[in-house]
Amino acid sequence: MKVVFCIDDNPAYLSLLKVAVRSLRSVHGAEISCLCVYAGQDKRVFETLENEAVPLARYSPRLSPDLLPDRFHRCLGCFLKLELALVPELAQDAYVLYCDVDVLFFRPIIELFGLAPKYMGMAREATAPFFHEYQALEYEFQGRKCFVPMPFPIWTFSSGVVLFNLQRLRHRSVVEHFLAFCRQNVDRIGNLDQSLLNYFFGKRISRLADRWNRPPYQSDCLDTAHIVHFHGPKPWEKTAFPDLRINCFETMRDVWFSYLREDEKKRFVL
Ligand SMILES: [Mn+2]
Numbered sequence: 157m158k159v160v161f162c163i164d165d166n167p168a169y170l171s172l173l174k175v176a177v178r179s180l181r182s183v184h185g186a187e188i189s190c191l192c193v194y195a196g197q198d199k200r201v202f203e204t205l206e207n208e209a210v211p212l213a214r215y216s217p218r219l220s221p222d223l224l225p226d227r228f229h230r231c232l233g234c235f236l237k238l239e240l241a242l243v244p245e246l247a248q249d250a251y252v253l254y255c256d257v258d259v260l261f262f263r264p265i266i267e268l269f270g271l272a273p274k275y276m277g278m279a280r281e282a283t284a285p286f287f288h289e290y291q292a293l294e295y296e297f298q299g300r301k302c303f304v305p306m307p308f309p310i311w312t313f314s315s316g317v318v319l320f321n322l323q324r325l326r327h328r329s330v331v332e333h334f335l336a337f338c339r340q341n342v343d344r345i346g347n348l349d350q351s352l353l354n355y356f357f358g359k360r361i362s363r364l365a366d367r368w369n370r371p372p373y374q375s376d377c378l379d380t381a382h383i384v385h386f387h388g389p390k391p392w393e394k395t396a397f398p399d400l401r402i403n404c405f406e407t408m409r410d411v412w413f414s415y416l417r418e419d420e421k422k423r424f425v426l
Pocket residue numbers: 256257258316385386387
């Protein structure tokens with residue numbers, strides 16, 4: 157199974173991607189297969205991917221920037237994961253493990269390769285369930301009106317690590333329905349791609365154990381995490397989110413920096 161990353165032109169992503177890929181190979185060896193999906197044309201991205209020997213899939217998303225509200229333009233990359241079932245380079249893959257680039261592979265992930273979620277597997281965020289102001293969201297698909305009842309109470313699954321069943325998403329136009337829903341409801345979401353996945357797939361999402369997506373601010377991260385997710389403050393951030401720079405944050409941040417060369421560390425004020 158491939159490990160898939162998605163990026164956009166945010167330069168911070170390049171350091172994150174390097175550590176994600178290096179830690180993945182450190183845990184699993186160089187033969188683990190990965191792919192990076194990218195819609196832009198920044199030379200620095202091409203160079204970094206080439207230097208890190210990460211295969212690139214250039215992809216023009218159906219949810220193109222002109223269809224997304226301006227306020228999402230700073231993080232276009234996060235929407236790419238919604239379309240992995242349509243990426244030609246993944247056409248032969250039944251399942252893929254999507255990971256944000258702000259992850260650190262800390263223990264083996266082989267166990268995940270044996271799972272077969274019906275649509276997708278995601279770990280839960282440590283937030284309380286909530287109720288959306290809409291009882292149902294609607295969208296039109298091929299001239300028909302479709303309704304998606306909100307999966308009340310809505311438990312939030314994190315889109316930082318998603319084990320996608322691409323085969324299922326390609327079957328019977330599920331992904332086409334989903335993208336029609338996304339296009340027509342993107343103004344009714346709070347949390348980017350994650351809201352779209354949670355609202356549309358709701359109770360069809362299979363729950364992954366916490367160890368597959370553990371933020372460093374959780375006290376058990378060091379002892380249990382297989383994939384550490386720098387959800388909240390990024391490893392180099394010293395003042396943002398003070399209440400989340402707790403527990404294992406400092407330790408995991410040091411592990412993260414250990415994957416960078418001295419010259420690569422210099423761009424961060426430590
Ligand atoms: Mn993330």
